[in-house]
Amino acid sequence: MTANASAGWSDLGWHSWDDLALVRARLDAGADPNDGAYPYTRPLHAAAERGSPEVIAELAARVDDVDAECEGRTALWDAVFNKRPGIARALVAAGADPWRTMMNGWSPGRLSLAGPTPGLFFPFPQGHATLTEAEAAAVAEADRLIAVLDELEDEDGFSLACVRGITAAEAARRLAAEPADEAEVDEILEDPFHDEALRLIGVTDVPGGCVVSQASGYMADAPGVMKALSAGTVAYGMFANPKSGNQGCVFRDGEVVDWDTHPGGGNVSPGASAAEILLEFLYEGHAEAYCFAAAALRPTDARSLTSPDTHLRLPEADYWP
Known part of the structure; x- marks a missing residue:
């Protein structure tokens, strides 16, 4: 380890932040407790x-402001968003304010009401403010939807497009696709690897709209497909890229x-809307469910992705303009 590295944070890996002796040594060597962990x-x-929690207590005792924002x-807020109640308690013990307003009205305390530890x-x-009626309903729906799609969590190689407010028949018409x-099939x-595999898609009606899917391939959310499907409405697409x-x-x-984008990836920008923040919080680690929820679809099962109602053949066209 070089002298520069021993006095800073730049080389600390993912698990280094739970090593109290290492963090304390860096601080004692001159590492800035207020800045410089990683960019931003x-x-x-x-x-x-x-x-x-031990590292949190050490850092909190040395920072200028335990509620400094980044x-x-x-x-x-980050501890609550990442569903780490033990860390959240350690920060509150160090003086952090759970009710400080930030992130479009989501204080740490208010956000915790939508998570697995609402009594935190x-x-x-x-x-x-507590949760609105609509937000409380979104929390209940997230629990239901994640359970419905749970069997898909370990799958990859498929693509989907969740389209709000149109039927499967209308999706077929917009795509000029034939049964x-x-x-x-x-x-x-x-x-x-069949020559026709990429032109074959599935379509299924679900409460709130329809789902276009492809079991092995990326065509369900290809730009040309999404452009046609989203006319007059909104569509959320995803390819579960195995690579x-x-x-x-x-x-x-x-x-x-x-x-x-990275649906369900748990990334929120400071400019995200209150609804976007709640979606990312509720569906972190559940990409398929995120797409359904964002499009306001309420499936009762996973058949739209596992056993579509109808298979269609896309016409030959440039779907990647």
């Missing part, structure tokens, strides 16, 4: 996401709104 991240925030939120900061103080012969599905992880996109009224 303070040491206390890094420890809130990855460290131990990317629009405090270390306590009770008793609830007067003068602070595929079931015998031919069986043949193609047995061989994912690089879940790759998402959002189209609204035929135009791309967001590309190369």
Whole structure:
């Protein structure tokens, strides 16, 4: 270890933040407790996401402000968002304020009401907003939806498009897709490298809209497909890329709104809306469920991805303009 490394934070790995002796040694060697963990991240925030209560206590005793914000939120907010109640309690013991307003109205305390430990900061103080009726309903729906789609959590290689407010028949019309012969479908599905495999998609009506899916391939959320499906509405797409992880996109009224997203990845920007923050919080680690929820679809089972109602053949076209 070089002298420069011993006096800073730049080389600390994911698990280093739970090593009290290492963190204390860095601090004693001159590492800044207020800054320099990683680009755009303070040491206390890094420890809130990855460290131990003991490291939190050590850092909190040395920082200028335990409620200093980074990317629009405090270390306590990060602990709550990452569902780390032990870390949250350690930060509160060090003086962090659970009810400080940030992130579009989501204080750490209010956000905790939507998570697995809603009693984390009770008793609830007067003068602070609780969950709205719609937010409480979203929390209940998240529990239901995640359970419905649980069997898909370890799958990859498939793609989907969740489209709000249109039927499967309308999706077929927009894509100019023709019904595929079931015998031919069986043949193609047995061989994912079949020449016609990428042109074969499934469509299924679900409460709130419809789902376009492909068991092995990326065509369900190809730009040309998403553009056609999202006319006059919104569509959330995703390809479960076995090499690089879940790759998402959002189209609204035929135009791309967001590309190369990571649905359910737990990343929120300071400018995210209150609804977007809640979605990311509720569906972290549940990419498929995130897409369904964002499009306001309420499936009662996973058949739209495992056994679509109808298989269609896409016409030959450039789907990657």
